[in-house]
Amino acid sequence: MPAELPPGHLRRGGRDARRQIRTDRTTRMLPALKRNLPLVEPMTPEQIEKIDNASMAILEEVGVVFRDPQAIEDWRRAGADVRGGSRVHLDRGLVRELMSSIPASFTYHARNPANNLPFGHDHVIFVPMTGAPYLRDLEDNRRSPTLGDLATFHKLAHMSPALHSTAHHIVEPMDHVVAHRHLRITYSSMKHSDKTFMGMTTSPKNAEDVMEMCAILFGADYMETHPVVTGNCNGNSPLVWDEVMLGAMRAFCKRNQPVLCSPFVLGGANTPASTAPAVAQLNAEALSALAYTQVVRKGCPAIYGHYLSTVSMASGAPMAGTPEISLMNFMIGQMARHYNVPWRTSNTLGGSKILDAQAGYESAATMMAVLLAGANYLWHSAGWNEGGLHCSIAKFVVDAEQCAMGYRMAEGIRWDDFDEALAAVRDIGPGGHYLGHPHTQANFQRAFFIPKLLDNNSIEQWIADGSKDTTARALIEARKILEAYQEPKLDEAVDEALRDFIARREREIPAVDALNNEY
């Protein structure tokens, strides 16, 4: 397969073609958002320095544990001060030197080049949630997910204009043996969509399998110079990185693929109970992993990441949509920009057990904060509820529309029709109305976003329509989307090669293995 050409092409005609044209209008992917709104930056330059200085002091004086012999050997070779076998003390000079080779931006490639994404600076991409051990299905039943359910989510992601990726294991396919899941998950991402996707990091060997599958899809040489897949590596806050994550990280870095370096923060439980000091610790953790990516391969792309919640001191439960999460997102955005690296955070998080008002409040508060914090990679942008324990089909489609709305807001103000519209004010004059004016007729479709899943009809109409709540309406919409879905076919030879690879690996890998969750 020629590396520079899209590996899959649509072949269709007649009725299928007409249906495709109809659905394209509403399902064609939006380009990566280019923000045109000022960000919320609550820290002064001095306060940024204060956090930076505190983080560097943590790295120098407290150190970070890398529970992984290979990483320790790498760090020793890189000149770090390793104490007690695994505690790495990092001099700020070394950290800054290593950080300096991380690309500030790059292009994230999809198998359909039309879906390539600029990554970093003022660009934003929306990526669905992943890692849910349960789903709420098309009947809103909460149950164990299957590979078929994962395919359903990949199809919904493919059809949602504001979602830029199908991610990977949106739900855990529990009907498939753990040791082989990464293969089936990756294939599902590749097969059901031609948008970008993520790669599993559940073990170093699994990550290597993902790299092999990407090499089949994109070409190994192509990957050397083209990021085609993101992988997430979680830290164990406070200040620990483990062998599984570090091994997976190396698998990605060696192939020049970008890793999200994500401290896993439960504010108050594994950080101090205070926002600014929690950010200082998180920042130290992120820097230690970002620096390590450059030890593995100088110049490879890497992303400042984190999973961030605050903990209820009453129950120990992680919370979503709280004011301190918003504040920390504003601050972390400033830190990532201070280091001039791309930044990943989490979007539309909900802690509710169902798609009720709570989920709405939490999700919208999170989205507004992370858009205005200036994140580049908005993970968990669709479906996340119950603190990530389930992915809801209903919430998935509602969140996807909310992403389209957030996208519109972050595009900022249009001024291109200002004079023309002011002429309409003169035409209409006091007491008139604008609905019939030519400017309104020409502009209403782009002027004001009309959400499909928010019902603004009269209560009489709403009752006549069956008194459906958001969940009921969203599930109807999800069925419609799935009905309209058409598979962007993989090239047949590539598809065969991927299937052959999976078959071989499934013969090689023992069918019992441990599962490492990602968040």
Added chain:
Amino acid sequence: MPAELPPGHLRRGGRDARRQIRTDRTTRMLPALKRNLPLVEPMTPEQIEKIDNASMAILEEVGVVFRDPQAIEDWRRAGADVRGGSRVHLDRGLVRELMSSIPASFTYHARNPANNLPFGHDHVIFVPMTGAPYLRDLEDNRRSPTLGDLATFHKLAHMSPALHSTAHHIVEPMDHVVAHRHLRITYSSMKHSDKTFMGMTTSPKNAEDVMEMCAILFGADYMETHPVVTGNCNGNSPLVWDEVMLGAMRAFCKRNQPVLCSPFVLGGANTPASTAPAVAQLNAEALSALAYTQVVRKGCPAIYGHYLSTVSMASGAPMAGTPEISLMNFMIGQMARHYNVPWRTSNTLGGSKILDAQAGYESAATMMAVLLAGANYLWHSAGWNEGGLHCSIAKFVVDAEQCAMGYRMAEGIRWDDFDEALAAVRDIGPGGHYLGHPHTQANFQRAFFIPKLLDNNSIEQWIADGSKDTTARALIEARKILEAYQEPKLDEAVDEALRDFIARREREIPAVDALNNEY
């Protein structure tokens, strides 16, 4: 009654006193929020000038209709160019001169001086919704409201720490004759809470009655130098102010009481279908009314206001929580600050028929936008759903908690324990946890907001608790709040004088009258 002393005092002892102490801890009003977050200001100074210039051109060249002989006479006397009997063309020099005497800030006085509020600049106050012709009650039944229901809402507002006002007719007391409602509504606001409140503007005479009642409560002389009540006057966009609103406005201005000058904007229907031109028109409308307040009484307080929605071009329905509403709020905030006048907008608006996910998404998106837009007076901060057609008890208490969360976010970052908390990072080191650390123990209560109405328990616990959705939990909480409510008694002589006044006016006013809605 001495004007400078609070007119009502609590008299209680024994069991009542103990109950009061317990409830005070969770119900004591938060002071007016003092913002400490940077605002979202998408317009450059040149773009602010562009809007200003367009608005001034509208005022000069298109003019504004004041459908009110008294206003026309006032405008002629002030030197405006009146054409065709009611169309007032306002020179920008005259507008700027009049605007210059509007106070940039003032103190909004409550009958309990502890509840006085700084108004303007970087202060924010949260005011419940008003004007709902229906309520969703303690059983979540949608029905016609009574004066008893209004009292329930006034009690809930009194008990909500982040609500700074009881407003006025949160719901329309349909069991009471229209012509007398303003008296009973005002009395209910005054009686059930010692926070600030709003005054009815449903007719000039009604507004004068409210002024009389305020004079009884606060003293007429006191009012001359102390704002004690806000009144809202809606414009009929595009570019019309009517006799009812203008007469009510004069009643407030003459007593030196602040009026919210609020164009009523349905974006796309009564404005151009484009955000920046819609803001230019809204701004012209607001300026024309703000200027008129200074014609009526130079130096009286006045507030830049608006009600703002976008219209679904599919159904004609007003929408809430849309991206363009957020953008317009950001812009209008910049305009109000450009003119150095306090600014009112609307908070937590929902278009849903029930308190479901839709209501949550819409309300939270609105709150985040208006807090970061820098509004001073966040009206409709609790209860608003169905586009304002009902006030929901469940939503009221959820929104009130969301206001407390928004309040916390807008307070910004605390740095006072930074060094102490970093010492904890050294104490804990890699791999530890913070829950038992003295810094955590000392700080967890203030560190991270723990919402009472958002359930973050495990699904097992949630099921054991009855699988209650947000609405069900909120209604239980509302009952608890009402059980704990204690009336902050009015001074007996004042109470008697108010009742006498109401009795007299109810004898004088014919029991049939027109109802003018406010938004």
